[in-house]
Amino acid sequence: MNPAIRVAGVTKRFRSLQALAGVDLEVAQGEFFGLLGPNGAGKTTLISCLAGLARPDSGTLEVMGRDVVRDYRAARMALGVVPQELVFDPFFSVREMLRIQSGYFGIRNNDDWIDEILHNLDLTGKAGANMRMLSGGMKRRALVAQALVHRPPVIVLDEPTAGVDVELRHGLWQFIRKLNQDGHTIVLTTHYLEEAESLCGRIAMLKAGRVVALDTTANLLQRFATHTLKLRLAAPVSLPPPFSARILSQEGAELLLGFDHYDDVGHLLAGLRAAGGEITDMALGKPDMEQVFVGIMNQN
Amino acid sequence: MEGFKTLLYKECLRFWKVGFQTVLSPVLTAVLYLLIFGHVLEDHVQPYPGVSYTAFLVPGLVMMTVLQNAFANSSSSLIQSKITGNIVFVLLPPISYREFYAAYVIASVLRGVACGVGVLLVSLPFAALSLAEPGWVMAFTLIGGAFLGSLGVIAGIWADKFDQLAAFQNFLIMPLTMLSGVFYSIHSLPAFWQGVSHFNPFFFMIDGFRYGFFGVSDVSPWVSIGVVSVCFVVLAVITLQMLARGYKLRA
Numbered sequence: 001m002n003p004a005i006r007v008a009g010v011t012k013r014f015r016s017l018q019a020l021a022g023v024d025l026e027v028a029q030g031e032f033f034g035l036l037g038p039n040g041a042g043k044t045t046l047i048s049c050l051a052g053l054a055r056p057d058s059g060t061l062e063v064m065g066r067d068v069v070r071d072y073r074a075a076r077m078a079l080g081v082v083p084q085e086l087v088f089d090p091f092f093s094v095r096e097m098l099r100i101q102s103g104y105f106g107i108r109n110n111d112d113w114i115d116e117i118l119h120n121l122d123l124t125g126k127a128g129a130n131m132r133m134l135s136g137g138m139k140r141r142a143l144v145a146q147a148l149v150h151r152p153p154v155i156v157l158d159e160p161t162a163g164v165d166v167e168l169r170h171g172l173w174q175f176i177r178k179l180n181q182d183g184h185t186i187v188l189t190t191h192y193l194e195e196a197e198s199l200c201g202r203i204a205m206l207k208a209g210r211v212v213a214l215d216t217t218a219n220l221l222q223r224f225a226t227h228t229l230k231l232r233l234a235a236p237v238s239l240p241p242p243f244s245a246r247i248l249s250q251e252g253a254e255l256l257l258g259f260d261h262y263d264d265v266g267h268l269l270a271g272l273r274a275a276g277g278e279i280t281d282m283a284l285g286k287p288d289m290e291q292v293f294v295g296i297m298n299q300n
Numbered sequence: 301m302e303g304f305k306t307l308l309y310k311e312c313l314r315f316w317k318v319g320f321q322t323v324l325s326p327v328l329t330a331v332l333y334l335l336i337f338g339h340v341l342e343d344h345v346q347p348y349p350g351v352s353y354t355a356f357l358v359p360g361l362v363m364m365t366v367l368q369n370a371f372a373n374s375s376s377s378l379i380q381s382k383i384t385g386n387i388v389f390v391l392l393p394p395i396s397y398r399e400f401y402a403a404y405v406i407a408s409v410l411r412g413v414a415c416g417v418g419v420l421l422v423s424l425p426f427a428a429l430s431l432a433e434p435g436w437v438m439a440f441t442l443i444g445g446a447f448l449g450s451l452g453v454i455a456g457i458w459a460d461k462f463d464q465l466a467a468f469q470n471f472l473i474m475p476l477t478m479l480s481g482v483f484y485s486i487h488s489l490p491a492f493w494q495g496v497s498h499f500n501p502f503f504f505m506i507d508g509f510r511y512g513f514f515g516v517s518d519v520s521p522w523v524s525i526g527v528v529s530v531c532f533v534v535l536a537v538i539t540l541q542m543l544a545r546g547y548k549l550r551a
Binding site (some may be wrong): 010081 | 301303305388395398551
């Protein structure tokens with residue numbers, strides 16, 4: 001079975017900026033895949049190359065086994081892209097826009113599917129409204145609807161929840177999860193790391209146009225994140241070994257310690273007391289994607 | 301093919317939805333030219349024997365309207381889509397660059413024709429017009445409209461802001477159309493300017509189009525259609541090359 005997405009040796013330069021510096025990546029069919037990285041890491045350029053909006057300088061990209069340059073029609077039929085920018089055509093209503101988008105993909109009489117998408121995205125009441133009249137969150141959902149009109153097996157969402165309120169975000173993720181359960185491959189870029197952690201089975205991290213980490217979410221958390229103990233002390237103290245090895249950060253009287261098992265907490269607190277530390281506040285934290293992200297970005 | 305048809309339909313729907321601006325306004329402008337110039341010059345100028353100045357003016361204004369609006373359609377649609385970012389909706393689907401080109405150019409021709417027919421209908425009460433050779437009228441309308449539609453695609457893709465497009469329109473399209481013999485026969489010009497006019501492809505479009513009405517023109521319609529066709533083919537090749545390379549559309 002072909003992978004949903006195959007990226008091999010892709011480079012792309014914009015004048016002096018090396019946006020992609022040799023990216024290799026495979027996403028299996030049915031995956032919920034995260035593409036993370038700081039601004040300028042090359043996420044959107046990679047998506048643009050995949051969607052035919054940009055042309056790679058070298059390397060190949062395939063969607064469902066179809067080369068995005070040589071066999072661009074089949075590749076684009078298999079791909080739905082929700083762009084990062086909140087763009088819309090001010091001349092048309094939501095339904096007109098979805099009918100037009102269906103036609104671009106060679107589909108006529110698509111109203112049954114359009115109605116279903118509108119219903120799932122809670123846009124049924126806005127089908128006749130001009131795109132200009134929609135709120136930001138509704139425009140975002142209309143963009144998702146546009147990407148789905150041709151029922152693509154692979155859906156790429158480029159920061160789909162930027163600027164979307166919590167309720168809408170949850171509704172959107174519920175729908176995207178359902179699409180994934182129905183067999184669609186989902187590729188997500190987001191700056192909300194907790195979203196990536198809870199949704200994505202595998203994650204790739206990009207930095208300066210290179211893949212610097214690629215693994216399952218569980219493995220990344222296990223390898224790069226620990227439980228944390230955040231302490232505020234009455235006065236700064238100097239922790240002796242072996243406890244000093246647990247320090248993740250220390251700023252004055254604020255101390256962040258890492259540990260693997262909850263049993264370790266007692267030892268850490270005992271060590272702290274022995275060193276003369278007086279605790280005024282304390283909080284426990286679970287391993288999270290933010291630690292993974294920061295750790296990997298600092299390593300590279 | 302469905303993608304091409306939908307893009308063509310969308311481009312037509314786009315201008316039709318703002319018909320006051322895209323069709324009725326150019327018709328009104330052309331009719332104002334007709335009323336003012338016709339009133340002032342009717343008794344003073346007779347470009348061709350047996351043809352009144354107002355009658356002479358009508359085909360020129362019709363063709364000028366066709367050309368200017370064909371250019372305006374593709375250029376304004378593309379620059380709006382680029383600036384608002386919704387051009388991605390056309391670039392993401394499996395539409396080839398040839399289909400893209402054909403849809404934008406045909407929509408431009410259709411808008412030009414809609415405006416031109418509007419000017420013609422409104423002008424009929426003011427001038428006795430014959431239609432000596434309708435085939436030439438059709439040919440010059442289609443090729444001239446396609447030439448300007450193509451030029452509009454180039455301008456819309458090249459321009460990064462509305463100001464640049466306005467410069468293209470006001471400093472190139474407008475002078476070339478106004479100085480192409482819409483308001484006069486080039487035989488009324490000094491020899492030097494007659495010669496200069498022969499380097500303006502818009503002159504051949506207007507002159508050939510006018511021949512279709514009166515059976516009289518400044519140069520043979522065969523020469524005109526030859527010049528206009530060669531210009532169109534050259535421009536079409538350049539535009540298709542730009543689109544094939546993804547110039548300013550696909551990074």
